[in-house]
Amino acid sequence: MTQPTTSAQMPLSLPPACLGVMGGGQLARMFIQAAHQMGYQTAVLDPDPACPAASLTHHFVHAKYDDALGLKKLAQTSQAVTTEFENVPQSSLEILARSLWVSPPSKAVGISQDRALEKAAITQAGFDVAPYQTLSLRSQVNAQTQNLLPGILKTTRMGYDGKGQQRLNNIEQLQLALDADPDSPKRATYVLEKQLPLLAECSVVIARSFDDQVVHLPVQLNVHRAGILFSTTVIPNWIEQTLCDELILASTQLAKALNYVGVLCVEFFVLEKAQNSTDSKYHWVINEIAPRPHNSAHHSLNSCSVSQFELQVRTLAKLPLTQPTQHSPCLMLNLMGEMWLRGGAQQVEPHWDEILRLPGTHLHLYGKHEARIGRKMGHLNITAPDASKALATFDACCNILGVEPGDHKPLLF
Ligand code: ATP
Numbered sequence: 355m356t357q358p359t360t361s362a363q364m365p366l367s368l369p370p371a372c373l374g375v376m377g378g379g380q381l382a383r384m385f386i387q388a389a390h391q392m393g394y395q396t397a398v399l400d401p402d403p404a405c406p407a408a409s410l411t412h413h414f415v416h417a418k419y420d421d422a423l424g425l426k427k428l429a430q431t432s433q434a435v436t437t438e439f440e441n442v443p444q445s446s447l448e449i450l451a452r453s454l455w456v457s458p459p460s461k462a463v464g465i466s467q468d469r470a471l472e473k474a475a476i477t478q479a480g481f482d483v484a485p486y487q488t489l490s491l492r493s494q495v496n497a498q499t500q501n502l503l504p505g506i507l508k509t510t511r512m513g514y515d516g517k518g519q520q521r522l523n524n525i526e527q528l529q530l531a532l533d534a535d536p537d538s539p540k541r542a543t544y545v546l547e548k549q550l551p552l553l554a555e556c557s558v559v560i561a562r563s564f565d566d567q568v569v570h571l572p573v574q575l576n577v578h579r580a581g582i583l584f585s586t587t588v589i590p591n592w593i594e595q596t597l598c599d600e601l602i603l604a605s606t607q608l609a610k611a612l613n614y615v616g617v618l619c620v621e622f623f624v625l626e627k628a629q630n631s632t633d634s635k636y637h638w639v640i641n642e643i644a645p646r647p648h649n650s651a652h653h654s655l656n657s658c659s660v661s662q663f664e665l666q667v668r669t670l671a672k673l674p675l676t677q678p679t680q681h682s683p684c685l686m687l688n689l690m691g692e693m694w695l696r697g698g699a700q701q702v703e704p705h706w707d708e709i710l711r712l713p714g715t716h717l718h719l720y721g722k723h724e725a726r727i728g729r730k731m732g733h734l735n736i737t738a739p740d741a742s743k744a745l746a747t748f749d750a751c752c753n754i755l756g757v758e759p760g761d762h763k764p765l766l767f
């Protein structure tokens with residue numbers, strides 16, 4: 355038999371083949387749970403032997419993401435490899451792709467690692483992003499910069515959950531922020547983004563197969579607090595249908611423009627259109643992409659016929675894709691470390707018994723032992739026969755967990 359010569363020619367992986375994943379956090383944990391359910395073996399590479407996926411996987415490779423021997427072991431154990439996060443070195447995925455089917459493609463992962471490259475790729479595909487400028491030095495502040503303030507200064511690399519971001523109101527604050535960079539002369543590069551008046555935040559998770567089948571999950575309505583996802587609402591007819599159609603089409607077109615294969619999340623900012631606008635009442639821009647399953651689609655584990663993790667398994671194994679359908683209205687609440695730290699410094703387990711007494715609550719904990727402020731410990735999916743019941747249960751869960759539920763309103767124009 356002739357050996358396949360490119361990654362694209364690698365064969366279909368049927369169970370019990372071993373599927374590998376770079377990174378062992380909660381996204382890898384939920385990926386391997388989906389893979390195990392379908393009869394696959396799994397392998398995980400992570401530098402932390404106590405990572406959430408380590409105790410569940412068949413094979414664990416304890417290595418740094420760029421360790422040649424570790425990559426070799428992962429490649430020898432697995433038939434195909436994916437990644438659970440965008441910050442694995444692009445070169446490691448390229449090394450793996452020499453002998454294995456790797457999805458998503460390393461190039462797309464490389465683009466999503468760098469906000470400046472990402473914005474350029476999104477713009478090149480024909481979509482708007484928030485007005486921005488790439489900056490690293492005080493001397494680059496110019497006449498255009500003023501138009502971007504108030505703005506958000508984001509490190510181009512290694513940002514997540516709002517980390518590496520500063521909200522700035524004026525040029526003086528911006529110059530101070532650029533001066534105060536402690537890494538000088540190895541300075542970080544930033545994008546300064548105009549702070550937009552958001553009407554809402556939405557995201558779409560799509561999956562694209564090696565042979566160009568594309569399926570999507572329902573459009574998600576997201577609420578962030580302090581730059582971190584707080585909740586996601588996915589209720590039929592909750593979001594204007596024309597907006598949903600536009601966002602799904604844009605996500606599909608973007609995946610095609612990036613030659614993307616795998617699960618892709620596209621985050622959108624929905625903005626109010628100027629009062630004098632004659633066409634639609636809204637406008638949207640793309641915030642960013644994630645080349646993997648996304649926190650905002652965790653609802654799919656309990657609300658949809660196919661979860662985002664099963665989609666990741668299917669695209670990686672080169673199995674066919676079928677369009678997921680939503681069977682229950684759902685709200686997802688992120689379970690943050692602060693919910694364990696309400697009594698002060700001492701860590702106390704929340705009263706899951708009180709939560710699980712409520713019909714339609716689905717608890718997902720990631721096996722993290724130490725709770726920290728801002729750390730994602732798990733999530734709670736709340737399903738119900740209708741929107742009002744789902745919302746009432748969501749509010750009750752927030753009360754038990756000691757967080758303000760906030761308002762959840764439909765996005766209709
Ligand atoms: P994550 O990886 O969790 O998605 P991140 O660290 O990559 O987050 P962003 O998605 O860039 O960060 O920003 C986090 C949140 O901050 C956004 O979801 C939004 O609520 C707010 N935000 C970011 N940029 C802007 C902007 N230009 N205008 C208004 N709000 C913004």
Ligand code: MG
Nearest residue numbers: 515621641642
């Ligand atoms: Mg984001």
